[in-house]
Amino acid sequence: MAATEKVGIVGTGRMGLAIAQHLIKHGYSVVAQDIDPKAMDAARQAGAQTVKSPAEVGKAVKLAIVAVGYDDEAAAVMLDKDGLLETMGPGCAIVVSSTCTPDHVKMLAERAQAKGVDLLDAPICRGQMAADAGTMLTLCGGSEAVFERARPVLATFCSDIKHLGDVGAGQFGKALNNFLLWVNGVALIEAGRLSEANGMDLVKLRDALLISSGASDALKNWENVSFTWALKDMQIVIKMADKAGLSLPIAGAIKELVKDGRRIKKSNPPDWMGVRRGT
Secondary structure: OOOOOEEEEEOOOHHHHHHHHHHHHOOOEEEEEOOOHHHHHHHHHHOOEEOOOHHHHHHHOOEEEEOOOOHHHHHHHHHOOOOHHHOOOOOOEEEEOOOOOHHHHHHHHHHHHHOOOEEEEOOEEOHHHHHHHOOEEEEEEOOHHHHHHHHHHHOOOEEEEEEEEOOOHHHHHHHHHHHHHHHHHHHHHHHHHHHHHOOOOHHHHHHHHOOOOOOOHHHHOHHHOOOOOHHHHHHHHHHHHHHHOOOOHHHHHHHHHHHHHHHHHHHOOOOOOOOOOOO
């Protein structure tokens, strides 16, 4: 796709706005829509053209990115009256950058294919700082053709782009990535509490662990581990496990523990980075 072509984006919240900004920076014209007037204002200020419905986005572009939060929201912006598929047809493609269940995105792909629209399953990883920097990772599922078509667009906001297989593979990879993140996040709360109870200097301990086998991305970026979407992520993992008939006791425990993790991280988390003591 030439950088002069228009790209649509539905959902210009924290992550979607960053995506739109990178697209514009790299020369793409962006047509954006969000149900939140403040998000629409932010998109306009970034240089995007804003419209009133996903259908209007679909009418204006050949490729649209879905950047909303949940399964039902992704379905609504694609399938509802005034949704993307009301106006998109053969020759168009939709990139689902939302985090959904694999089965849900497969259903969306089937509905899109019925209209002659290609779908790329492409959830994004690495969080808000990477979104701002344009260094996100996207894990993709879909045909080789739609993957190659979308790659130049994805490259404006992702430093790493991985094609994992057919539709659903991207969401599967994202679910497992986030499962492992929250295993580490919960463990860092418990390890931090144990260290504090024994008078350890957490900053010095963190420096040592980061060059040892206890290192993790969660420890490296502890201040940005918010647990905001952790419960949603773990609900997806458990749903996948139930469908496969697998007993995953660690996943089940983490699903419950992230509920407290979110509260603890907001109120009184282990001070791994010395923020409270000013170091």
